[in-house]
Amino acid sequence: METKKKKDIRALTKDQLRDFFVAQGDKAFRGNQVYEWLWQKAAHSFEAMTNISKETRNMLEAHFVINHIKVDQMQRSKDGTIKNAVRLHDGLVVESVLIPTSTRSTACVSSQVGCSLDCRFCATARLKRMRNLNPDEIYDQVVAIDNESRLYFDRPLSNIVFMGMGEPLMNYNNVLEAIDKITSPEGLGMSPKRITVSTSGVPKLIKKMADDQVRFKLAVSLHSAIDEVRTSIMPFNATFTLADLREALEYWYAKTKSRITYEYVVWKGINDARHDVDALVRFCAFAPSKVNLIEYNPIDDGAFQQAHDSAIAMYVDTLERNGIVVTVRRSRGKDIDAACGQLANKG
């Protein structure tokens, strides 16, 4: 009796799949066909692989499973934002979001179940990190959102941001492998320029990305350029200090010549003073930078509060005068807990 657990076929590379077919006495080419079904066509069953013989499909069935995600619940915000609760093959749940504008559809995807970091203002941080997502689980979130974009907005997905649950750099290999598949013509064929990986800033992995010559964009969740302040709201900053982060970003810029985006929330009494913005200007000075001022999405008892408009205006004015591109981002999907920092599997 078969007691061994069947292997997830999407853990195989294309070459491994080709070798498998050769070992079965079939042609290596069969591996290419199946690979195309698994990735480009995102098939969820061997049954669906209609140009593969019934016999071969049964043989695959006997050896492998196709672990795929299932959108358990879809919520739509009154502003058009869609949030998916995504069930993984082992029953765990993550969330991903489709953010439509008049011209674009952006997918915000998760990279971990829960998060290993402890940002005080983020709902996901309250969940324990359970595990990293596999490349196919990241890929499937993108496919699901692309399908929804075509269905509800009549256009394919245009952009991807790794700003859902988890710290993407703490799941480095799987995130990069997923992006490889998403950008490959054998996958979804998306341009890496339309993909942004957002990190709270793990210095040695930022350097590794530069060494690996990645072509996607980098966003750093900064929130303060003063160590004491940043450590009080993002406690891991005690380990990965601003000096280390800055050095890693200088390395990144020297190697990639790619502009750095900073995400930044201004909170009342925390980082809304003149010296906070001055520190930010000094921090960004070494490379072309863009600062996204994100609206705070309350997650709790009010320990954190969005700063006054006058503080936001001071930030915008000071940054602009110093030649730093700045945008003020309004939140989307707040009514369904789909906005930045609100993903916490409430459903």
Ligand code: SAH
């Ligand atoms: N771990 C990654 C990506 C996930 S968070 C990172 O830290 O970058 C995506 C963005 O939402 C980050 O910039 C994060 O700091 C921000 N964020 C977290 N909680 C928030 C909240 N309650 N309101 C607004 N933005 C928040």
